[in-house]
Amino acid sequence: MADTSFDLVVIGSGPGGYVAAIRAAQLGMKAAVVEREHLGGICLNWGCIPTKALLRSAEVYTHMQHAGDFGLSAEKVGFDIAKVVKRSRNVSKQLNSGVGHLLKKNKVTVIEGEGRLDGAGKIKVKGKDGKEAGYQAKHIVLATGARPRELPGLEPDKKQVWTYFEAMVPESMPKSLLVVGSGAIGIEFASFYRSLGAEVTVVEVLPQILPVEDEEIAAHARKRLEKQGIKILTSAKVTKLDKGKNKVTCTVEAEKGKSQTIEVEKVISAVGVVGNVENLNLDSTKVKVERDIIVADGLGRTAEPGVYAIGDVAGAPMLAHKASHEGVLCVEAIAGKEVHPLDKNLIPGCTYCHPQVASVGMTEKQAKEAGREVKVGRFPFIGNGKAIALGDADGLVKTVFDAKTGQLLGAHMVGAEVTELIQGYVVAMNLETTEAELMHSVFPHPTLSEMMHESVLDAYGRAIHF
Template sequence: MSETSFDVIIIGGGPGGYVAAIRSAQLGLKTAIVEEKHLGGICLNWGCIPTKALLRSSEIYHYMQNAKDYGLTADKVGYDTEAIVKRSRAVAAQLNKGVGHLMKKNKVTVIDGRGRLDGPGKVAVKKDGKDAGTYKAKHVILATGARPRALPGLEPDGDKVWTYFEAMVPKEMPKSLLVIGSGAIGIEFASFYHTMGVEVTVVEILDQILPVEDAEIAAHARKRFEKQGIEIMTGAKVEKLDKTKSGVTATVNDGKESRKIAVDKVISAVGVTGNIEDIGLETTKVKTDRGIIVADGYGKTAEPGVYAIGDVAGPPMLAHKAEHEGVICVEAIAGLKPHAMDKLKIPGCTYCQPQIASVGLTEAQAKEKGHEVRVGRFPFIGNGKAIALGEPEGLVKTVFDKKTGQLLGAHMVGAEVTELIQGYVVAMNLETTEEELMHTVFPHPTLSEMMHEAVLDAYGRVIHM
């Protein structure tokens, strides 16, 4: 390669990295991105996108099994595990090619290999263990992502104990499954496999499933999961896993007694940890804390000219957070003075059945921060579109500051709430008050009408309840 010097080099081609590269190129900065495996990163290739393809297959399978509820007939309903996985991988492959096209379109130099800092302003690249060049840049952005966390004694082996990598490409459906951890990843896989007919048990060490969600929403979701047949154990710890010829026997302690659970497979979904190893941090002043790189709201680290975005820069570890951080970071580098990242305005979505979505403070968090709150709720059963869809179970909840009318948070559980939440995200970014939301006209019949009603309910003006 003739070019060895750039304005910006980004290490890592995931959502944060490739979006930062595109924005950097748009701003006229000479840009390169270093990626050792797949453009699009974990999200596109092994996370967000292929899991949604799997969940879509399970959703359609569910509707086919329940066709009679809609006045339809579907005989001999079944599925082909290999075909489901093949479709999921094809979706990921298609988008991977799309990212490559975007790099070419925006004239971003793609460097194939593993990049690491070699002091400030220098990136050394290796390909297949061999030196593949050293590149200079005024600014280096670290977007190296994260990997599944492993608990001592419960380490995944890729065979009987899976991470999300193996869980996405099963050769055949297990008859029984234990999911350790009830965050978004754990619950999505629990929902997928249960819908496909697998006997699923979820173990969560905390007292609430979906620990980052509002307690009322999490409780509603738990009832729905248990009604479907998923067994959930909270306040429980998996003490050990004994592998057998036929599967795994887990010893689970709920604080009162130990119980043995025999399953075919185990999914470890106990979180992720940042990829901070072997990226040359020791050659700089960059600081780390509990497995992530310390960075400010613009991605700046303790080393001038070195930045960190996405999962490696800490929670919430979400693709859309990484993308926005990438844009903020590059625009700050270019001198555009963007707003710093406000993590309270980052929506979170879990694509299980039922879906869960939220933004801002939970009711408990708002009270802990000293807010007097007004809380509004509206159930799906009061919405005509939800009933027509055959989805009458769900809840929309809003949390307002009683004194100012500021929308502090919004939380939902039910059909398509991952698409609805953005309305509240926009409202919060615009610093909308309850009065403006109440005077907004929502189309009928839509699920979005429940968003309006939940606001009205917080102020004693609800109509359809």
């Protein structure tokens, strides 16, 4: 007889769910995860990981095209989109197997099927064969993730109008695309397809691309992307799609009612995501849902005793690392450990386009709107020896400090490898570091990280190399 009683069951095995289950097992709980599709969830199978594999292929292809700049030669440079996609899928497959191994290693039971609540401490799971089985758990964690948002009139058909699912596995390389939405997902796909030669237009309803980023950083990124040939329309929206045999005619309305039509082969809808709150039988509980998001506190607790929510289904920022951290905090609180609620201001955000964008904490505008007197430091990539040696010296590091206390309020970057650099500032903010500690830290030379130091120095009028 299979086990049907557990200390903790997680519904969903994404980066929040499987991490929560493993942490529970480490703390001595009898744990299980319920998964209806793929171990690792959207991030591992259809999000974070495969898109980075695609972008890496695009990056290598771009470098090959500029081999002469490095004293090298590469003839007949090209790509095979089928092989690019195959590599991406293989990377996901490898990691999917890795998650399975980790769960098995930690003695976490994997239950295949779609789970829903079935009364206090009870779960029903419907298997692929349609049969249902019942389970009991003292604690139930909802980690069901999110899916692409659909706008009226822009509904994806998986053929001419794509979500990120279809955009990751194109059967052939489109010659032209229109991307609706300029958040991380939209900009990453715009960057990928443009790098491989497609004509790309991005439409954003807000005044700036990458709306959650610092205005100065977003403006720098836009300039670089436009230089690569990406057409960007802000303060604009797609109002109509007319599908032809091999084309889509898009009506785009800008400010003051001005409109234009853009003809493309494919449209990518990247207008955000919505939480997977359906089919969980939440109506029979005290769990509150607002705007397709489960309401939970900083430790994942919902209004229903014994039911918790983490990750994308529990709200923004909808990031894998946020989900994983929430999972750990939630389980440790359940286990009686002393933990602090998640501070969302300390969660870094990364966009893996070219150039990369990364940030943590308040933007300059947010800090000022919060009534803070600020000191702002900047350091351009052109002043850094490693960036020049890499042949990628167009970028910026920006830091925002509280002028009275020296507290680091935020850090924002655009340029080569900034998604790896940002963690230095994340650690500093978690340790409540001031400008004094950062100034007296020794950064290795020659590295891109030296710009982080120089940006801090610049905020206090002490930059050396620019």
